[in-house]
Amino acid sequence: MMSEKYVYLFHEGNASMNELLGRKGANLAEMSALGLPVPPGFTITTSACRRFYDEGKTIHPDIVRDIYHALHTLEETSGKRFGHPSNPLLVSVRSGSSTSMPGMMDTILNLGLNDYTVAALIKHKENKHFAYDSYRRFIQMFSSIVLGINDSLFEDELEKVKRQANVKQDSQLTPDHLLDLILIYKEIVLKETGHKFPQDPKQQLLAAIGAVFDSWYNPRATFYRRIHKIPDHIGTAVTIQQMVFGNLGSNSGTGIAFTRHPSTGENELFGEFMFNAQGEDIVAGIRTPQPMTVLKERLPETFDQFDKIACNLEKHYRDVQDIEFTVEEGDLYVLQTRSAKRTAEANIKIAVDMANEGVIGREEAIMRVDPAAIAPLMQHTIDPTAELNVIGKGLDASSGAATGIIVFDAEEAERQHRTGHSVILVRQETTPEDIHGILASAGVLTTRGGVTSHAAVVARDLGTPSVVGCESFKVDMEQRELHTDTVILKEGDIITICGSTGRVILGEVPLVPPKFSKEFCTLLEWANEFKTMRVYSSVNTPQEAELARKMGAEGVGLCRTELMFMDPERLPRVTRMILARNQRERKKALNELIPMQKYDFHGIFRAMAGKQVTIRLIDPPLHEFLPNPSALALELERARVAGDTKLIEEKEALQQRIEMLHELNPSFGHRGCRIGITYPEIYEIQTRAIAEAALELKAEGLEVYPRIIVPLVSDWREMKKVRETVEETLQQVFSIYRDRIDVPIGVFIELPRACMTADKIAQYADFITFGTNDLTQSAYGFSRDDAEGKYLAYYLDNNILPENPFVYLDTEGVGRLIEIAMEQGRKNKPNLKTGVCGEHTSEKDSVLFLQNVGMNFISSVPQRIPSARIAAAQAAIRTRLRL
Amino acid sequence: MMSEKYVYLFHEGNASMNELLGRKGANLAEMSALGLPVPPGFTITTSACRRFYDEGKTIHPDIVRDIYHALHTLEETSGKRFGHPSNPLLVSVRSGSSTSMPGMMDTILNLGLNDYTVAALIKHKENKHFAYDSYRRFIQMFSSIVLGINDSLFEDELEKVKRQANVKQDSQLTPDHLLDLILIYKEIVLKETGHKFPQDPKQQLLAAIGAVFDSWYNPRATFYRRIHKIPDHIGTAVTIQQMVFGNLGSNSGTGIAFTRHPSTGENELFGEFMFNAQGEDIVAGIRTPQPMTVLKERLPETFDQFDKIACNLEKHYRDVQDIEFTVEEGDLYVLQTRSAKRTAEANIKIAVDMANEGVIGREEAIMRVDPAAIAPLMQHTIDPTAELNVIGKGLDASSGAATGIIVFDAEEAERQHRTGHSVILVRQETTPEDIHGILASAGVLTTRGGVTSHAAVVARDLGTPSVVGCESFKVDMEQRELHTDTVILKEGDIITICGSTGRVILGEVPLVPPKFSKEFCTLLEWANEFKTMRVYSSVNTPQEAELARKMGAEGVGLCRTELMFMDPERLPRVTRMILARNQRERKKALNELIPMQKYDFHGIFRAMAGKQVTIRLIDPPLHEFLPNPSALALELERARVAGDTKLIEEKEALQQRIEMLHELNPSFGHRGCRIGITYPEIYEIQTRAIAEAALELKAEGLEVYPRIIVPLVSDWREMKKVRETVEETLQQVFSIYRDRIDVPIGVFIELPRACMTADKIAQYADFITFGTNDLTQSAYGFSRDDAEGKYLAYYLDNNILPENPFVYLDTEGVGRLIEIAMEQGRKNKPNLKTGVCGEHTSEKDSVLFLQNVGMNFISSVPQRIPSARIAAAQAAIRTRLRL
DSSP states (O other), X not given: OOOXXXXXXXXXXXXXXXXXHHHHHHHHHHHHHTTOOOOOEEEEOXXXXXXXXXXXXXXXXXXXXXHHHHHHHHHHHHTOBTTOSSSBOOEEEEEEOSSOOBTBOOEEEEETOOTTHHHHXXXXXXXXXXXXXXXXXXXXXXXXXXXXXXXXXXXXXXHHHHHHHTOSSGGGSOHHHHHHHXXXXXXXXXXXXXXXXXXXXXXXXXXXXXXXXXXXXXXXXXXXXXXXXXXXXXXXXXXXXXXXXXXXXXXXXXXXXXXXXXXXXXXXXXXXXXXXXXXXXXXXXXXXXXXXXXXXXXXXXXXHHHHHHHHHHHHHHTSOEEEEEEEETTEEEEEEEEEOOOOHHHHHHHHHHHHHHTSSOHHHHHHTSOGGGGGGGGSOEEOTTSOOOEEEEOEEEEXXXXXXXXXXXXXXXXXXXXXXXXXXXXXXXXXXXXXXXXXXXXXXXXXXXXXXXXXXXXXXXXXXXXXXXXXXXXXXXXXXXXXXXXXXXXXXXXXXXXXTTTEEEESOOOEEOOXXXXXXXXXXXXXXXXXXXXXEEEESSHHHHHXXXXXXXXXXXXXXXXXHHHSTTTHHHHHHHHHOSSHHHHHHHHHHHHHHHHHHHHHHHHHTXXXXXXXXXXXXXXXXXXXXXXXXXXXXHHHHHHTOHHHHHHHHHHHHHXXXXXXXXXXXXXXXXXXXXXXXXXXXXXXXXXXXXXXXXXXXXXXXXXXXXXXXXXXXXXXXXXXXXXXXXXXXXXXXXXXXXXXXXXXXXXXXXXXXXXXXXXXTOSEEEEEHHHHHHHHHTOXXXXXXXXXXXXXXXXXXXXXXXXXXXXXXXXXXXXXXXXXXXXXXXXXXXXXXXXXXXXXXXXXXXHHHTTOSEEEEOGGGHHHHHHHHHHHHHHHHHTO | OOOOOOEEEXXXXXXXXXXXXXXHHHHHHHHHHTTOOOOOEEEEOHHHHHHHHHTTSOOOHHHHHHHHHXXXXXXXXXXXXXXXXXXXXXXXXXXXXXXXXXXXXXXXXXXXXXXXXXXXXXXXXXXXXXXXXXXXXXXXXXXXXXXXXXXXXXXXXXXXHHHHXXXXXXXXXXXXXXXXXXXXXXXXXXXXXXXXXXXOHHHHHHHXXXXXXXXXXXXXXXXXXXXXXXXXXXXXXXXXXXXXXXXXXXXXXXXXXESSOTTXXXXXXXXXXXXXXXXXXXXXXXXXXXXXXXXXXXXXXXXHHXXXXXXXXXXXXXXXXXXXXXXXXXXXXXXXXXXXXXXXXXXHHXXXXXXXXXXXXXXXXXXXXXXXXXXXXXXXXXXXXSOOOEEEEOEEEEOSEEXXXXXXXXXXXXXXXXXXXXXXXXXSSOOGGGHHHHHHOSEEEESSOOTTXXXXXXXXXXTOOEEEOOTTOEEETTTTEEEOSSOEXXXXXXXXXXXXXXXXXXXXXXXXXXXXXXXXXXXXXXXXXXXXXXXXXXXXXXXXXXXXXXXXXXXXXXXXXXXXXXXXTTHHHHHHHHHOSSHHHHHHXXXXXXXXXXXXXXXXXHHTTTXXXXXXXXXXXXXXXXXXXXXXXXXXXXXXXXXXXXXXXXXXXXXXXXXXXXXXXXXXXXXXXXXXXXXXXXXXXXXXXXXXXXXXHHHTTOOOEEEEEXXXXXXHHHHHHHHHHHHHHHHHHHHHHTXXXXXXXXXXXXXXXXXXXXXXXXXXXXXXXXXXXXXXXXHXXXXXXXXXXXTHHHHHHTTSSSSOTTTSOOIIIIIHHHHHHHHHHHHSOTTOEEEEEXXXXXXXXXXXXXXXXXXXXXEEOGGGHHHXXXXXXXXXXXXXXXX
């Protein structure tokens, strides 16, 4: 058996060896291979790191031997020797995993310095200050990172010396001061560890490598991995590279540059440079770096050389690069290159530009845009021309602007939301118990907490605009008031928050819808070329249908009808319908609702002229349409005080009915088609409104394609029964209107039993739509409302569940149920059309799964249509290219 | 193609042609073949009935031809002619489907009589009264059944004539009176139908046959079929048989006899006989029939002949027969035989006796006992020696006796049940909304309603003792009092009800446990010989474990631990545990519970010494252990009035905690292993109590086999996590006790997702138990609590669901999920033991399914263990014999 290779010289590797060499190591190897001026070095593999842990945190002698061997080669290449008293080799030691991971040990510079080599450095560079300062820094860095000595011990001594020398800046210290410090530092090391500061460079090197490996499991790194779902076992590589110095005077310096602008995506070199400095000086922020133009002005040749290299690197990697480089006495060295982090806007522009430049294909341009990352581009923003009465300012926690009425708790948020209000949830701080309230809110405002507080994290996750930590405000829960510096606001007052700037504004403010850049529109057009699933929208109102069409929806995949009942004007009629003592009374109340529902359907059909509109018959339990019991109790109390017998009677009847309709588990109760079956007149009336609206518009010459879908079916007999009700009603309408229209009737599959028996259900269904939100709920037995506030957060934090299944489709459980349903459903109807509604339809991996099982369509909320289009295109591309 | 045979002469059929000839026709054919004295006749098939409906309710001419052909043969056999003026053939026409079905038209006697043939009858039988009365009855019967004329028109005229004649009994009317009546009857027919009463016997016959067919779909028959799940399409047969007359004087008569006693099962001929009477006279109950001994005394030869026939029929059919027979002037005719209906006790005795007699095998004896029908034998009854203070009497709606505290609504019933009380739900009448209360009650008492009222039906279904319609009682809901004739009882007072006698008794009454007959014990022993699945019991307490063992449980399949927390003495500690502000406080409160839990486990282990005891870690949501919010609000109010600040604080803390724990859908919320994972200390403490109890008994030399099962698992990671917690705790206990014991850890599969991913879950589970109640709930998305009170009754009544899936396992949906889970679970562990807990484990078809998918065990409540044992034996027999 050939023994595994644990150490790679730069010229032995390349960019594809990311997993083995880490991203940094692989890119240095690639650049070496390209002939770029990279200081020589070598990389110890991630595999060595795993072995380090397997063998009780020791570096195996075989690996040590390989390291020394590579070091020897490095000595030969550089003509310097490690620890040589007159021509010493100095190196940097850096960690680097296959995915960028802050939290690990990053860099130790100047390793190889000791009491002897520092003298050589003085001689060689003719710069005593530089040499002693380097040594001083190395001892401090090595001691705190590798030896684990508290860094403040060194910082305190440094401050003491500066005080004694009466100087402000490190750079003002004399070489003698620095020499004193070196002695003091070495004393600290002796005292803290019981050993002298290691003078042997090889000992220094092995200790530093061990420290990098060790940093893989430090708490910050472990936490970061958990959050970002990076597996623990992959480990980090270590790169050893010959030092170059940007701090050797005015011909030296260090810089970081982007090959295109990382915020706008403009195709221009963008970066910062600092003369006479090392990389860490830019990071530490002691001096302010200057724009790249200073390099162009003062060292034009070096600049041109860099510009060319940058250009080539971008071409080579076919992506915008973020390049670190150093100029040592006029000589350019490239120290690192990587794909540049960029804003969503920039990312889209760059992808489209590069495709137009022919650098990448259109497919690749699409693949580069994360559907989840474009959510902020969909947010409304405040009209820049509007005059604003800003009453406070907090932290910009989640972008976008929202206007709504103030509510002070989650229950009220839900209640107001249900009756069609846009609400801003205002809390001192939010807790997991508030989730259902946040879900119901257009925006969230807290008076405490930072950008990583609960409210901020959840709001960003949901794409809900949010301002947090608005500390000049005070919430008075007793009085239900919000005290600001200038006004006292009551529950129900209107405010606007701007999550992009942290402003809180009194009253309603004109918002402007998101404007898509030219490139974004292009990208979305390209997405349409590649995707094979249709992208429909889930809407509640004609307004949403219009928005959906603008966003590129190819029809309505789910038109909910319950909001039509929630309209404050209609609600009294709905209440009458629910309170009806018999079918006749109920029909009468329902009949009054027909014109109103028709009005809504007219609007939606018009907005979607020429496209399918799939309407879901009523789904929620009836008690959702009735007033909140505690509110009603209050009203009843008032009526009693007023002695209004008629009102008392009315309220008491309502109260009784609410008690009768009360359910222990309403999400699994009397809802969906169970309502349509036990009260067929409700579905009849809805069908009537749909058919009449469609025929009336058809008579006007409009192309209308209505479809009906039946919610919460668990058995084929339910589907058969509802289908009969719907078809009979359609026939009645057709004969009255002396015209007809095709209305396919589909089934909403949201229950595991419907999946298992989809063959039978499909006999009565013209198409299948999976409701993956509810299917996830029933498959897991998780009531979503309860889970998110109670145990789901704990599960995710503690890796009991790797993902939130309401966000990422659970393919092995819920997905398997869907697959079974598809097989069953298509057994006798091979061409049965199937699709999915739910939050999963804009999440890329979920959409890929849906593509692979053969879905025909997905349906998203209007704001997520662009994400869904991109996700669908990516899924088609990945499936075709087996990515 | 041979044309189908629609008409069978008796000698052309046999008993196996039940489906085609109906039960009655097939048995008559069989008896003819056996050479018994059966009046000749023929049967028109059920297939003819189906064709009758297919062809717009007409009898096809081909079938008419076949009927006439059979009639001709009958004429030849009997030497009589249909409609012949001097020697007329008279026949009876009877309906008869393959399963006995009240509600259909039963019998028309004397068909063939008309104005001419009646004269011949007079002559032939020399009995004018008999002949005219026969004709009068025939017109009335035919007119009301076949012609659809309201029977009261005839009855009124009969009454009028009797008044005029000043007689009380029909038999006292003179032939002249009867002749008058015949004329009046014919007038009625003419007036009501516009046609004369049909004089043509063939016309009478075809009309009667059509009427039988027609009666298949009358509302009563349709309703009966729906209730008894008899398919609509099978249709009824019609049997035409030559009349014999038991009403020709003192040498004639009619009787019904059972070959064994239908109530006790004693092996003795048991029956009734009536001289000078027709079958309908016995049914009408005008005269009281006499015991069979009168026949023996007065016509000993005929009796002996009958006794021999009865004996042979029982042997031939290998079952107790219920035989109808007629003696016409000394000649014995057998008119019908069928398997006798009998009590559950008799059925068991007969089955065991017959097996012991060698008439049937033991397998068949087991197959003859319906597991559902023996439920009444499991009920406690009132100690016959006890002195009782009977305070009222209602209807005996559901057998068995129960003692408990009075509660007046379903919520209170649940609440008191949860805290361990036995409750009697007392209502004016119950509604579907009360179901959860009935489920929680030991007995149900209503002041209104009959034995088919809601309370009665539900109670019988659940096997809950119930007295209904106790009309001398009055429920005062305002005062929450029960007013009886003698005392006023308050909520919480103790009463006893006896559902077998309808008595209501004040206070607690000694109950005696059910006593099993010798034969029942034998049958259960035989069941053990045949069954292959183990039958465990589901218990809550040591007392239940003892009962279960007596009932023959082979171990405990599910020991719930929540009731141990509900004990009124322990509840305060549980509350403290829930209110704990941190893990330390929680552990402290939990530690105090250990000795109490251990005490219970000791009891259960002792009761089940030598057998497995599977203990489920805590399952319900924590808020179930806290007081009811409205009760708490009241207590808080009282504390405020009293100004007790400490108490106020305490109650307010409790109130806050309750609000925090409140869930929208608690059945799908924070419960099961979700509690054990988020509060691991709870499962730790339970494990500790189990292990300590087991080791302590082991030290005493007892054989203890504890097992632990983890509820509501949806993902393998949950199972892994809990397993780690349990195993670590076990190790700690083992090292403290310096001893160890094997504790297998299994998974409760109650969620669809667990089924789909059972392969992964099984890696961490030593066995699988399916909770089919909860699995049904989540697969259908039916919250059981809500469904039963809201839409499930509607679904069953309207055939939206053919069965209640909580009673009959839904094999195509829930069953398919179980099959998938079994396949998955055994993929890598082929010997993985699996079983089922839930109500389905004593329902025979469900148990057969479980046997067929390869379950190793089922677990029932103690009272259902005998049913489960029989069901398991039947399933094994059916599987082996492919029944």
